[in-house]
Amino acid sequence: xxxLEQVNKWYGQYHALIDVSERVARNEVVVVCGPSGSxxxxxxxxxxxxxxxxxGSIAIDGRDIHARGVDVNGLRAGIGFVFQQFNLFPHLSALxxxxxxxxxxxxxxxSEAKAYALELLDGxxxxxxxxxxxxxxxxxxxxxxxxxxxxxxxxxxMLFDEPTSALDPEMVGEVxxxxxxxxxQGMTMVCVTxxxxxxxxxxxxxxxxxxxxxxxxxxxxDFFTHPxxxxxxxxxxxxxxx
Amino acid sequence: MTELIQEYWLYFLVGQxxxxxxxxxxLTVLLSGAALVLALPLGLMLGxxxxxxxxxxxxPVAVLVQIVRAVxxxxxxxxxxxxLPAVTGVxxxxxxxxxxxxxxxxAVYLAEIVKAGINALPKGQLEGARSLGLSYxxxxxxxxxxxxxxxxxPSLVSQLVATIKATSLGYIIGLSEVSFIATQVNTLVFTRAxxxxxxxxxxxxxxxxxxxxxxxxxxxxxxxxxxL
Numbered sequence: 001x002x003x004l005e006q007v008n009k010w011y012g013q014y015h016a017l018i019d020v021s022e023r024v025a026r027n028e029v030v031v032v033c034g035p036s037g038s039x040x041x042x043x044x045x046x047x048x049x050x051x052x053x054x055x056g057s058i059a060i061d062g063r064d065i066h067a068r069g070v071d072v073n074g075l076r077a078g079i080g081f082v083f084q085q086f087n088l089f090p091h092l093s094a095l096x097x098x099x100x101x102x103x104x105x106x107x108x109x110x111s112e113a114k115a116y117a118l119e120l121l122d123g124x125x126x127x128x129x130x131x132x133x134x135x136x137x138x139x140x141x142x143x144x145x146x147x148x149x150x151x152x153x154x155x156x157x158m159l160f161d162e163p164t165s166a167l168d169p170e171m172v173g174e175v176x177x178x179x180x181x182x183x184x185q186g187m188t189m190v191c192v193t194x195x196x197x198x199x200x201x202x203x204x205x206x207x208x209x210x211x212x213x214x215x216x217x218x219x220x221x222d223f224f225t226h227p228x229x230x231x232x233x234x235x236x237x238x239x240x241x242x
Numbered sequence: 243m244t245e246l247i248q249e250y251w252l253y254f255l256v257g258q259x260x261x262x263x264x265x266x267x268x269l270t271v272l273l274s275g276a277a278l279v280l281a282l283p284l285g286l287m288l289g290x291x292x293x294x295x296x297x298x299x300x301x302p303v304a305v306l307v308q309i310v311r312a313v314x315x316x317x318x319x320x321x322x323x324x325x326l327p328a329v330t331g332v333x334x335x336x337x338x339x340x341x342x343x344x345x346x347x348x349a350v351y352l353a354e355i356v357k358a359g360i361n362a363l364p365k366g367q368l369e370g371a372r373s374l375g376l377s378y379x380x381x382x383x384x385x386x387x388x389x390x391x392x393x394x395x396p397s398l399v400s401q402l403v404a405t406i407k408a409t410s411l412g413y414i415i416g417l418s419e420v421s422f423i424a425t426q427v428n429t430l431v432f433t434r435a436x437x438x439x440x441x442x443x444x445x446x447x448x449x450x451x452x453x454x455x456x457x458x459x460x461x462x463x464x465x466x467x468x469x470l
Contacts, residue, residue, distance in 0.1 A: 048373060050369060050372070050373065073372075073375045073376065073377050074375065075375075076372065076373055076374065076375040077374065077375025078375075079373075081373035083366060083369070083370065083373075085364070085366050086366075087364075087366035087367060087369060087370030087373075088370070089367065089370065089371070089385050089389075090389065091388050091389050091392070100374070100376075100384060100385075101374035101375060101376060104376065104380055104384060105374075105375055105376065105380075149374070150373075150374070153374060153375060
């Protein structure tokens with residue numbers, strides 16, 4: 001479904017992504033992990049063109065998404081993106097956040113969009129907060145609304161960029177719970193996350209990145225029990241020490 | 243003071259109208275009103291252009307802002323009235339000249355305020371909107387501007403109030419707005435300068451205070467929604 005070929009990206013002199021090639025199949029849940037500065041956020045942001053690439057290609061359903069003339073808005077409308085900082089729109093209620101894009105992109109009438117938004121909010125356990133504004137919600141609730149907002153466009157792929165990193169520890173579980181549920185429904189997901197428990201339980205595959213390269217790709221049980229690359233071993237050791 | 247008002251209130255209010263062009267307080271109100279109505283949308287457009295990712299749009303506006311900001315309004319009024327007709331051959335009236343100058347000046351200052359409002363928002367707001375498939379224009383209209391304008395509304399109101407006061411510079415090109423009329427009255431009665439100018443000051447105060455109250459009420463209506 002998603003196919004990366006020799007993707008390269010530079011920030012000035014800094015080589016952020018080096019020859020990254022990878023495939024993500026439909027219905028697959030892929031977790032990308034690695035130390036900070038390894039390029040994992042950059043990588044996931046290239047998948048809906050929030051970042052450009054300088055070499056190689058990324059195809060979704062066989063279509064080169066970084067090619068000239070690609071309808072970038074149409075592309076993004078089909079890919080949900082969840083940010084570390086939620087990025088809810090503070091001037092709109094939870095419900096309005098979820099209705100904004102479907103209504104304005106003419107994907108649904110107002111009443112259809114509202115019904116579906118309420119259904120999604122219910123799905124993330126926040127039907128009772130539909131009329132609340134973001135500042136009235138906890139971090140975990142905001143992130144769950146953000147997930148519902150992304151789902152409101154009925155995307156075929158969901159991208160998560162460290163969705164729990166800005167949350168207080170006691171709120172991580174509720175967001176991961178929503179993500180588990182999504183995975184269970186067969187959503188194609190790419191998740192950048194440090195939540196190794198989630199990775200172990202939910203991921204079909206784990207990609208380990210460091211310094212702009214994918215150094216290891218493995219099924220969770222292999223990755224956690226016998227990582228092959230020394231950097232991956234080091235990474236897991238450092239994390240288990242916490 | 244009452245006899246002063248009794249004698250000159252009509253002159254103060256409308257100038258020589260209907261025996262001459264409309265002047266006095268009416269002209270000041272009309273001129274400020276027209277300047278506000280024209281400058282607000284223009285300022286908004288310039289502000290949006292100034293922060294736009296397209297250089298061809300942002301650059302000319304940046305240059306315009308730098309130039310206009312560096313010149314005293316008084317000088318621009320002068321030039322527009324005396325210099326421009328000499329070059330273009332088109333003679334514009336005093337009121338039109340003053341209006342165009344005010345709109346240009348105001349729009350440029352408003353543009354800077356709009357720019358500040360937009361730039362103060364977290365970058366994630368635009369990204370959040372774009373990630374849903376909204377175009378840049380939609381993101382601006384639906385997500386960025388509603389927040390940005392609300393944040394900078396106090397500065398916007400200050401700028402609009404300043405516009406009312408700036409109409410008094412029409413005096414320099416003989417525009418018979420309310421300051422000009424007050425000066426005329428002062429010349430006629432000669433000995434009552436303090437009273438004449440107190441009335442003038444009160445008039446400006448009422449206009450400006452009225453506008454800021456109106457803005458406050460409008461803002462409160464909009465703010466039925468929560469603070470950001």
